[in-house]
Amino acid sequence: MKIPYLPLRELNARFNLKDQQSFEDVYDSGRYIGGPFVERFEHQFANYCGVDNVVSTGNGLDALTVILLAEKELGNLPQNAKILLPAHTYIATFLSIIHAGMQPVPVDVTDILLTVNDLQAQIHKVDAIITVDLYGKLVDDEVYAFAEAQQKPVYCDSAQSHGAINVNGKRSGSIARASAFSFYPTKNLGALGDGGAITTNDHLLAAMSRKLANYGRDNRFQNSVKGVNSRLDPLQAAFLSNRLTSLDQDNKQRFTVAQFYFNHIKNDHVVLANDGFLMHNSWHVFPVFVADREHFQSYLSNHGIETNVHYPVPPHQQEAFKELNDLSFPHTEKLHNTEVSLPCHPLMTSLEMEYIVKVVNNY
The missing domain is CATH 3.40.640.10 (Type I PLP-dependent aspartate aminotransferase-like (Major domain))
Known part of the structure; x- marks a missing residue:
């Protein structure tokens, strides 16, 4: 798939x-x-x-x-x-x-x-x-x-x-x-x-x-x-x-995908946001956090699942902000180093959601 x-x-x-x-x-x-x-x-x-x-x-x-x-x-x-x-x-x-x-x-x-x-x-x-x-x-x-x-x-x-x-x-x-x-x-x-x-x-x-x-x-x-x-x-x-006019319905569909992930992804190697993250959210991005992002993305890609990253390099470490490069924000840096975005959009089918969960849980 x-x-x-x-x-x-x-x-x-x-x-x-x-x-x-x-x-x-x-x-x-x-x-x-x-x-x-x-x-x-x-x-x-x-x-x-x-x-x-x-x-x-x-x-x-x-x-x-x-x-x-x-x-x-x-x-x-x-x-x-x-x-x-x-x-x-x-x-x-x-x-x-x-x-x-x-x-x-x-x-x-x-x-x-x-x-x-x-x-x-x-x-x-x-x-x-x-x-x-x-x-x-x-x-x-x-x-x-x-x-x-x-x-x-x-x-x-x-x-x-x-x-x-x-x-x-x-x-x-x-x-x-x-x-x-x-x-x-x-x-x-x-x-x-x-x-x-x-x-x-x-x-x-x-x-x-x-x-x-x-x-x-x-x-x-x-x-x-x-x-x-x-x-x-x-x-x-x-x-x-x-x-x-379709935004509310689209967001409702995104919530359905996010809720399914929250309820069914069970893998100690794949960390989800806290439970409160599910609500008051438009679900533009569904983030998970993994220690070895490159390996995880490669694994999903080999199973036909395309992912994204939001974002690999935090602003204070960008070359454009040399004046901020000496600053240290440990938790921010950990989030940027480990985040992977799973597919989460209004056209996703139940079969696609179930397949993604199965592949993620087998990681």
């Missing part, structure tokens, strides 16, 4: 007819930057997330960067703000802080995601916090409550948690002061190219973010701030509208 990690072609084929019509509609509209298709998707995604404002951007990295730049322009963050974030994340979270002219202050994680315990030693030394819903799992509400008590604004890298719902019934994108989404094609809500969005209930932050993402323009010929060019393409917006 051959099982791909993520069959993107087949996943997108479900929307083929709608996408063909969308292409014709956008083509015929004569409006290829901004316009009604972008406005429609922003309105739909705002309603879906339960927020007042959505500002679409060219990609997820830009979304997070623009949030920080907007807060600086509004005077809510200092010019060289220190931003606490988990060391265990994708490099884009770090890059957003750097591109905003600010300082990343990474902290080790004691579990997989940022917790209150991880914040306590550094929170008084920083100006704000970025949480990361890594693998699709929402950061615990206690983190937001603790930060609020310390009067520290929290922004969320929600690039992997589209549609996840917390214990209080709030969706990803509506929990932090502002959240950044990526619509990279492999995401639970993915376009057929790059795309991103900012979600927030703060109207001033939304307005400044929109201005910054469009060259800092007040109107066609006047610019009041130094902005960037980061706009969601209307064709991608139309494709995203086609997929948004």
